[in-house]
Amino acid sequence: MPHSPNDRHITIIGAGLAGAVLATLLVKRGWSVDVYEKRGDPRLKGYEGGRSINLALAERGRHALRLAGADDAVMAQAVMMRGRMVHFLDGRTDLQRYGRDDSEVIWSVHRGELNVILLDIAERAGARLYFNRGLSGVAFDTRLARFTDPRDGSSHEAGFASLVGADGAGSALRTAMATQGELGERTEFLGHSYKELEIPPSADGSFSIEPNALHIWPRGxxxxxxxxxxxxxxxxxxFLPNDDLPNEGQPQNRTPSFASVRTGVDARALFERDFADALPLIPKLEHDFEHNPTGLLATLYLDRWHLDDHAVLLGDAAHAMVPFHGQGMNCAFEDCVALAEHLDAQHDRAAAFAAFQAERLPNARAIQAMALENYLEMRDRVDDDDYLLQRALEHS
Ligand code: FAD
Structure with a gap:
């Protein structure tokens, strides 16, 4: 049965980080919420996220978690990061604090554990969660959404009053919306990609290096x-460029890239040369390098986030960004708070979606630009003498 936009009913596509938080915030405000997720329930069969095992959670994100009643449960598994621990080529290290004391820190959280906590909280609050339901098409005129079960390819339909796209960077809802009108979508690839590796605990079961820091090995x-x-x-x-970059004046000494570092043996040679203090900490380097996927990095720009009162996008579906400011999830959580507030403040959904976009789009653009700038800072400036002097003066 189609819902009417007067129903105070919302259908969320995607039960990832933003989808689960938004569902909770809206249910707490008296909305009836259905959430459809393409993957299976991670609480039954383990998390199959496939990217970025952990994330930096900052105050912006924690604010939304507090409103959703999720902060205590999330913080119980979070690890404090006081600052950046810079690892120089010669093996020296330097801790650059984010603030003056432990009131200005960020937190490392495990994506899979975080998602499970947020789903439990959403379900307990009263959101209805449907797993193995990937959005595959939308009839906007009759307000019917079509879902496909990835296990057997079966098709399912559900009526909606409005759809919220929390279905990530490859959003199927965005694709469906684009058939109805120009969204001004463009994706800019960074030209650099990433590979995840693991440092296990030391022999006595403790952390192998300083636990309360975000470690960086900047190499230009x-x-x-x-x-x-x-x-x-x-x-x-x-993080490496996708293709070899010639070094000015030294063509024989090229910057390594995923084009030249292809095998576990290549990765070991790179670590021996450039990340020598990290190498003994990663016993399965060759295995991790060859078995873990190489992740692409891109920025997604959209000029329009909503289709009148039918649908709106948030989080990565609206503004995916490169991860160098650690703000993609935090920004997505801020979107959730803003959208819940606008939906409550305006009876007219199209006006609420438009006000949400007007508030959040400029912020997302600013954070996207800062994330791109921070790649340069992290890889090239944090070990720079002038930079270190400037920070020392700031903190003196
Ligand atoms: P997602 O987390 O991608 O969730 C989307 C959900 O929708 C998924 O559950 C997916 O299965 C589901 N879905 C997809 N398609 C469909 C469909 N057709 N139908 C139904 N469901 C569907 N951010 C930070 O704040 N701090 C960090 O430190 C940080 N580090 C990062 C490191 C890396 C390497 C990367 C790649 C990203 C990082 N981010 C970080 C960004 C962060 O991961 C994203 O911004 C965040 O996950 C966005 O949340 P989301 O809910 O919008 O999308």
Whole structure:
């Protein structure tokens, strides 16, 4: 049965990070919420996320988690990161604090655990969650959404009053909306990709390196980072250009890339040369490098996030960004708070969606630009003498 836009009913596509938080916020405000997720329930069969094992959670994201009643449960598994631990080529390290004290820190959270916590909270609040339901088409005129079960290809239909696209960077709802009108969509690929590796706990079961820091190995045009996990491992992310870049004046000494570092043996040679202090910490380097996928990095720009009162996009579906400011999820959580507030403030949904876009689109653009700039800072400036001096003065 189609719903009427007067129903205070919302259908959310995607039960990832933003979908689960938005569902909770809306149910708490008295909305009736259905959430459709393409994957299986991660609480039954384990998380099959396939990218970025952990994430930096900042105050912007925690604000939304507090409103959703999820902050305590999330923080129980979060690891504090006080600052950046810079690993120089010669093995020296330097902790650059984010703020003056532990009131200004960020937190490392495990994506799979976070998603499970948020789903539990959404369901307990009263949201109806449907798994193995991938949005495959939308009849906007009759307000019917079509879903496909990836297990057997079967088709299912559900009526909706309005759809919210929390279905990530490859949003199927965005594709459906684009058939109804120009969204002004463009994707800019960074030309650099990433590979995840793991630092296991040390022999006595403790963290192998300082746990309360975001570790960075800046190397000019490329870098490694490592974030701690509560089970005392670290997830290392190696960022490299996709193709070899010639070094000015030294053609024989090219910047490594995923085109030249292809095998586990190549990866070991790179680590021996450029990340020597990290190498003994990653015993399964060759295995991780050859078995983990290489992730692409891109920025998604959209000029229009909604289709009158039928549908609206948020989170990565509206504004995917490169991960160098650690703000994609945090920004998606801020979107959830803003959309819930606009939906409550305006009876007219098209006006609420338009007000949501007017508030959030400029913010998303600003964070997208900062995320691109921060790649340069992280890989090239945090070990720079002038930069270190400037930070020392700021904190003196
Ligand atoms: P997603 O988390 O992608 O969730 C989308 C959901 O929709 C998924 O569950 C998916 O299965 C589902 N779905 C997809 N298609 C369909 C369909 N057709 N029908 C139904 N469901 C569907 N952000 C930070 O804030 N801090 C960080 O430190 C950070 N680090 C990152 C590191 C890397 C390497 C990457 C790639 C990203 C990082 N991000 C970080 C960004 C963050 O991952 C995203 O911004 C965040 O996941 C966006 O949440 P979302 O809910 O919009 O999308």
């Amino acid at each position: 045009r490329y870098m490694c980072i490592a974030l701690p996990n509560d089970e005392r491992t670290f997830t290392v992310t190696l």
